[in-house]
Amino acid sequence: MTTTVRTLATALLAVVLLAGLIAPEPVFAQNKVGTTAAPFLTIGIGTRPQAMGGAFVAVADDANALYWNPAGLGNLNQMEMLLVHSTWLADMNFEYIGAVFPMGAAGTVGLSTTLLNVGEMEQTTVLQQDGTGLFFNSYDLAIAGHYAYRFYDKFSIGGTVKYVHQKIWNEKASGYAFDIGTLFVTPFKDMRLGMNISNFGSKMQMSGKDLLVYHDPDASREGNNELVTAEYETDQWKLPLTLRLGVSGEFIQTQSHRLTYAADWVVPNDNTESYNVGMEYGFQEMYFLRAGLRSMRPGTYDEEFNLFEPDNGGGFTFGGGLVFNISGMFGLGVDYAFESFDRLGNVHKYSLNLKF
Numbered sequence: 410m411t412t413t414v415r416t417l418a419t420a421l422l423a424v425v426l427l428a429g430l431i432a433p434e435p436v437f438a439q440n441k442v443g444t445t446a447a448p449f450l451t452i453g454i455g456t457r458p459q460a461m462g463g464a465f466v467a468v469a470d471d472a473n474a475l476y477w478n479p480a481g482l483g484n485l486n487q488m489e490m491l492l493v494h495s496t497w498l499a500d501m502n503f504e505y506i507g508a509v510f511p512m513g514a515a516g517t518v519g520l521s522t523t524l525l526n527v528g529e530m531e532q533t534t535v536l537q538q539d540g541t542g543l544f545f546n547s548y549d550l551a552i553a554g555h556y557a558y559r560f561y562d563k564f565s566i567g568g569t570v571k572y573v574h575q576k577i578w579n580e581k582a583s584g585y586a587f588d589i590g591t592l593f594v595t596p597f598k599d600m601r602l603g604m605n606i607s608n609f610g611s612k613m614q615m616s617g618k619d620l621l622v623y624h625d626p627d628a629s630r631e632g633n634n635e636l637v638t639a640e641y642e643t644d645q646w647k648l649p650l651t652l653r654l655g656v657s658g659e660f661i662q663t664q665s666h667r668l669t670y671a672a673d674w675v676v677p678n679d680n681t682e683s684y685n686v687g688m689e690y691g692f693q694e695m696y697f698l699r700a701g702l703r704s705m706r707p708g709t710y711d712e713e714f715n716l717f718e719p720d721n722g723g724g725f726t727f728g729g730g731l732v733f734n735i736s737g738m739f740g741l742g743v744d745y746a747f748e749s750f751d752r753l754g755n756v757h758k759y760s761l762n763l764k765f
Contacts, residue, residue: 452523454477459758460728461687472519472762478653485511487511492505521555526548573613580617586648601656608651624639688701725749744759744760
């Protein structure tokens with residue numbers, strides 16, 4: 410058995426074992442929606458992947474691979490920078506910046522920062538439900554380092570280490586997480602197979618001065634200290650561990666036209682499994698149209714047919730992009746994506762992709 414075959418066999422075995430650990434409970438079991446910390450880590454990065462329905466783990470051929478599959482970074486030969494802005498649900502602001510630095514035979518490194526800013530809110534109480542005049546801020550932050558290595562032109566592997574921080578008023582929680590991904594180009598019409606396991610890491614627990622209280626250890630006694638300092642102990646919560654397996658390829662591949670298909674199977678630890686599918690049409694690799702379906706249910710579990718998983722906020726997506734080759738190796742990509750979130754409304758995303 411060659412070294413390459415052994416490597417692939419080991420990777421596939423690891424995927425099978427990890428899928429068993431992450432796989433959701435049977436559909437009739439209790440749903441685990443809302444039982445993980447830092448859910449902002451599950452917000453898809455980049456307008457190109459999101460316009461394709463979030464089916465990108467087996468595509469991963471640009472800076473968007475920083476989030477979707479770090480193994481794809483190993484195939485890049487230009488420095489790239491990705492800037493993403495979105496007004497997220499409930500008027501929150503979502504920002505992302507990532508950079509990729511190919512180092513030749515030594516592999517590829519990357520850096521990224523994700524920020525979900527809830528913004529300023531006014532404190533309310535039971536007695537002052539219109540506000541107390543005090544304001545506070547809340548945000549989620551992730552800072553990550555990435556590395557990928559291409560073993561040969563058909564197989565690459567990559568990983569991510571990230572620091573995760575959440576803050577609401579005077580309370581905060583921090584933790585660490587890891588991602589690992591693989592990308593393999595098959596001999597069958599260059600069909601690509603991708604895998605990514607994200608957010609494997611520590612639990613997170615909120616702490617801060619607003620959890621400090623005064624407590625009377627024995628209310629039935631007089632003369633004892635009624636103002637003993639105490640602290641509410643909050644629960645620890647796991648991070649949103651997610652397994653993605655995907656396939657992609659080209660229906661059409663000519664000098665002027667390209668039509669790419671992609672499909673992902675998504676298995677989170679806090680929800681039911683779902684599927685994402687998408688397509689991208691490119692004309693002369695300068696003008697692009699994209700569309701997809703996000704968070705489709707693998708089956709119908711009730712008497713009424715519902716295409717999308719209701720707890721995943723699935724829906725239709727579409728978008729487009731332009732690439733400007735300014736001079737030599739320098740290029741600028743401008744992309745837009747529209748996402749429908751069923752009950753929660755719609756989201757518009759914009760991004761810039763710089764290559765130099």
